[in-house]
Amino acid sequence: MPTTRRRSSPRPETAARRREILQAALEIFGQKGYNNGPLAEIADQVEMTHAGILHHFGSKDRLLVEVLRYRDESDVEGLDEQHIPGGIELFRHLVRTAFTNESRPGIVQAYAVLSAESVTDGNPGRSYFEERYTVLRGEVADALREMCRDRGVDEPANVARASASVLAVMDGLQVQWLLDRDNVELAEASRFAIEAIVTAVLDPRPSPLGDDLP
Amino acid sequence: MPTTRRRSSPRPETAARRREILQAALEIFGQKGYNNGPLAEIADQVEMTHAGILHHFGSKDRLLVEVLRYRDESDVEGLDEQHIPGGIELFRHLVRTAFTNESRPGIVQAYAVLSAESVTDGNPGRSYFEERYTVLRGEVADALREMCRDRGVDEPANVARASASVLAVMDGLQVQWLLDRDNVELAEASRFAIEAIVTAVLDPRPSPLGDDLP
DNA sequence: GAATTGTTACTGACTGCATTGTAAGTTCTA
DNA sequence: TAGAACTTACAATGCAGTCAGTAACAATTC
Numbered sequence: 001m002p003t004t005r006r007r008s009s010p011r012p013e014t015a016a017r018r019r020e021i022l023q024a025a026l027e028i029f030g031q032k033g034y035n036n037g038p039l040a041e042i043a044d045q046v047e048m049t050h051a052g053i054l055h056h057f058g059s060k061d062r063l064l065v066e067v068l069r070y071r072d073e074s075d076v077e078g079l080d081e082q083h084i085p086g087g088i089e090l091f092r093h094l095v096r097t098a099f100t101n102e103s104r105p106g107i108v109q110a111y112a113v114l115s116a117e118s119v120t121d122g123n124p125g126r127s128y129f130e131e132r133y134t135v136l137r138g139e140v141a142d143a144l145r146e147m148c149r150d151r152g153v154d155e156p157a158n159v160a161r162a163s164a165s166v167l168a169v170m171d172g173l174q175v176q177w178l179l180d181r182d183n184v185e186l187a188e189a190s191r192f193a194i195e196a197i198v199t200a201v202l203d204p205r206p207s208p209l210g211d212d213l214p
Numbered sequence: 215m216p217t218t219r220r221r222s223s224p225r226p227e228t229a230a231r232r233r234e235i236l237q238a239a240l241e242i243f244g245q246k247g248y249n250n251g252p253l254a255e256i257a258d259q260v261e262m263t264h265a266g267i268l269h270h271f272g273s274k275d276r277l278l279v280e281v282l283r284y285r286d287e288s289d290v291e292g293l294d295e296q297h298i299p300g301g302i303e304l305f306r307h308l309v310r311t312a313f314t315n316e317s318r319p320g321i322v323q324a325y326a327v328l329s330a331e332s333v334t335d336g337n338p339g340r341s342y343f344e345e346r347y348t349v350l351r352g353e354v355a356d357a358l359r360e361m362c363r364d365r366g367v368d369e370p371a372n373v374a375r376a377s378a379s380v381l382a383v384m385d386g387l388q389v390q391w392l393l394d395r396d397n398v399e400l401a402e403a404s405r406f407a408i409e410a411i412v413t414a415v416l417d418p419r420p421s422p423l424g425d426d427l428p
Numbered sequence: 429g430a431a432t433t434g435t436t437a438c439t440g441a442c443t444g445c446a447t448t449g450t451a452a453g454t455t456c457t458a
Numbered sequence: 459t460a461g462a463a464c465t466t467a468c469a470a471t472g473c474a475g476t477c478a479g480t481a482a483c484a485a486t487t488c
Contacts, residue, residue: 116330168386
């Protein structure tokens with residue numbers, strides 16, 4: 001028996017429809033959080049019923065992980081041109097991102113809310129964020145080492161600490177900014193902090209706090 | 215008519231019972247988030263029904279704001295002795311806190327989760343966090359200015375940016391740590407970043423990223 | 429290239445569960 | 459003895475997910 005497999009290809013407009021849903025979900029999850037963001041509201045925004053969304057994504061959990069992947073792609077697409085910068089260019093890119101993010105409160109909020117929510121019990125986005133931070137820390141660390149090499153700094157200490165700190169300060173400032181959007185200082189703070197941290201790696205100096213801490 | 219107002223005072227053990235509830239709520243909200251943390255689960259932990267909790271706090275919203283206030287108090291009580299340190303001592307205190315926090319994942323997670331969740335639509339904890347960050351930034355800024363004065367640094371630039379950055383880096387590192395508790399570097403990163411930022415205020419140097427950024 | 433057949437992309441109705449809040453009743457105690 | 463500190467029972471939503479059905483479309487067959 002040849003058992004000719006019958007398998008229709010998805011319709012041409014389906015991909016676009018899915019993207020519409022992902023966009024709407026990103027907005028709703030960003031505004032209200034994952035647990036507090038009902039499928040029905042996402043469905044409304046794309047003129048569909050919540051059952052339609054479940055048809056495309058199977059479950060709310062799976063929708064979330066696809067939303068997170070989608071955010072990644074659209075981020076790279078929108079800000080970068082094509083390649084990931086390295087060395088000093090990475091940090092310049094991060095600073096520019098901090099500034100352009102001021103015009104995208106939706107995405108900023110989605111990221112802040114969903115990353116923190118991901119550490120709660122049984123959250124489906126957790127492994128996404130675990131991996132994301134690991135990858136990003138690695139990229140920042142590589143860029144830092146490249147800068148050290150360029151400037152003849154041998155055996156740079158604190159590269160790992162600095163990488164985590166750079167990402168942390170950007171995330172933390174975003175939360176503060178979301179709570180107080182009129183505070184323009186907060187955007188500038190990203191540049192200041194990143195410069196401070198990079199400087200401390202390239203040209204370490206004695207601690208102003210003394211050497212007797214833990 | 216004298217209308218002798220009849221108004222019983224609460225029973226002596228009531229205060230302790232309320233504290234038990236606040237403690238349990240802090241745990242549950244920390245583990246599962248505010249929206250995802252049901253009253254029933256908090257009630258279980260103190261051997262009560264959820265209606266009992268509502269008797270004490272009126273609504274879930276009001277419970278949250280009391281939980282946040284409670285966290286503040288117990289924090290100060292546990293770590294500080296009595297007074298808030300200023301100047302260099304504040305930063306030494308912050309670094310020590312970062313280290314001792316490693317043994318209190320519950321509270322750390324509660325803070326990280328609830329602060330991010332507070333920026334979502336209609337969250338009852340929002341104004342608490344708005345005020346908290348404003349106050350904390352002010353305290354850190356004062357401490358920085360004091361250090362500048364002590365060391366003869368005039369018209370220190372970037373004090374506001376540095377204050378926000380210090381808080382941001384601590385918060386951001388906590389999220390990363392919650393996602394990867396085995397990563398011991400992350401605790402040390404707090405000290406490194408705080409030192410870097412304070413140094414950049416006390417003894418500013420040219421940006422390693424160039425001066426042509428936004 | 430028309431008819432057939434299976435699949436996609438839904439909708440609407442429904443199920444079942446979780447959850448906050450309320451109301452009435454009970455016990456205890458200041 | 460009134461009010462504090464509950465409990466039990468219930469009301470009222472809200473929400474994810476299932477299922478049966480329908481219309482449109484794609485692939486296969488003739």
